[in-house]
Amino acid sequence: MPIPAPNLYPPFNILRLSHVEYRVTDLARARAFWVDTLGLQVTAEEPGRLYLRAMEERGHHCVTLVEAAEPSVGVLGFKVFDEGELDKAAAWFARQGLPVEWVESPFITRAFRTRDPFGIPLEFYARMERLAPIHQKYALYRGVKPLRIDHFNMFASDVDASVAFYNQIGFRVTEYTEDAESGRCWAAWMHRKGGVHDVAFTNGRGPRLHHTAFWVPTPLNIIDLLDLMATTGYVANIERGPGRHGISNAFFLYIRDPDGHRIEIYCSDYQTVDPDLEPIRWDLKDPQRQTLWGAPAPRSWFEEGSVFEGAELVASALTAQPIVAP
Structure with a gap:
């Protein structure tokens, strides 16, 4: 569509x-x-x-x-x-x-x-x-040094329908993944604040929250977090990355909190302020869509998410499959 x-x-x-x-x-x-x-x-x-x-x-x-x-x-x-x-x-x-x-x-x-x-x-x-600003209170900085919340990504049983609804309330598509065989949208990234996205929708059993993302200053902060997690009992909470997305160009890491909620640590994407900016299309089978360097995501990344309280789950009718890590 x-x-x-x-x-x-x-x-x-x-x-x-x-x-x-x-x-x-x-x-x-x-x-x-x-x-x-x-x-x-x-x-x-x-x-x-x-x-x-x-x-x-x-x-x-x-x-x-x-x-x-x-x-x-x-x-x-x-x-x-x-x-x-x-x-x-x-x-x-x-x-x-x-x-x-x-x-x-x-x-x-x-x-x-x-x-x-x-x-x-x-x-x-x-x-x-x-609250009073704390961005220059450098003694408080620790961990991955998160600067701000950046976006939500949700599993959607019908991505085209989700895009249509959020378009009504002013969210604009910056990039999207299309399943060439069906012509349907498999995933989409939509924004209000002038970044690549405030919300994104990924095909799957939904609605579920795929992840919440936090912006950090540099890729080195992500490396520091990996070293910290690997030596403080959280190595099993590292799910995917580090890497660079083809979509959004962002440097990323996906981790899970102790209850399984997925968190993306994120930097280096781009501005999308112009209202007439054309969306970028990606093919579902393009290996650089997920990761610019070509590495596919694990199966958990496509199947597991956090349930919304009170929401009834619906299976997706779109059965197209992305490239999944063996």
């Missing part, structure tokens, strides 16, 4: 992705990984709940860890331009027949939660509590 033309005048103005809420089975164990190993900063803690931010972020948090009986994902958060745009967003979702629930979200002035047509839980807000 053809990639839709960019919607330059969406019904409301989303600025960027903002935050993710993870359910974890052991909060102390999760803290040791997310804080002591990765290097995210604790901004608040309550019984059974931990709030974290990366080094360049002024908003109160980009990750919330919530202790629960089973691992899952509670919500994906997005920031809109102002309170007026927030009201427009709520009205638009209601007109689509999708749920709109105004919620008390900690450290956020006003927020509502909804779901996209495929079941992904979403939260929208305009104002989050601001």
Whole structure:
């Protein structure tokens, strides 16, 4: 199916992705990984709940860890331009027949939660509590030195339908993978903030969260993290990489937290600010699509993901297979 033309005048103005809420089975164990190993900063803690931010972020948090009986994902958060745009967003979702629930979200002035047509839980807000900058407090830097949350990647049972819906609310396609045999979209990368993506969709049983990505200063930070994980009991949590993607040109590493949630550590992609920038097409069978250097991804990368709380899983009808590592 053809990639839709960019919607330059969406019904409301989303600025960027903002935050993710993870359910974890052991909060102390999760803290040791997310804080002591990765290097995210604790901004608040309550019984059974931990709030974290990366080094360049002024908003109160980009990750919330919530202790629960089973691992899952509670919500994906997005920031809109102002309170007026927030009201427009709520009205638009209601007109689509999708749920709109105004919620008390900690450290956020006003927020509502909804779901996209495929079941992904979403939260929208305009104002989050601001914290003092810490990007020049170099004594705080540790682990991989994460600077900011960068994107979400989701498994989608129908990537074309996901692209069509998120195009309606202003996300623009930067790159995509097409299955030449069926002509359908196998994966797509879409942005609001002027990078390669805020959200991406990968063909598979969904909806599930494939990964959350964090931007780091240089590839050397990724090498440092690998050395740290390999010598502090986390070697089995290294899933894929390091490498360079063909798509996005990013230098990457994929790791798993103690509950199996996948995290991408990410740098070196490019800007996509121009509204008329043409999407880049990749063929599903191109070995440089996954990794510019040609190395395929492991099977776990195509099959395993984090479930969204309350979402019903649907198998993909598109059976096309990418190149998988033996």
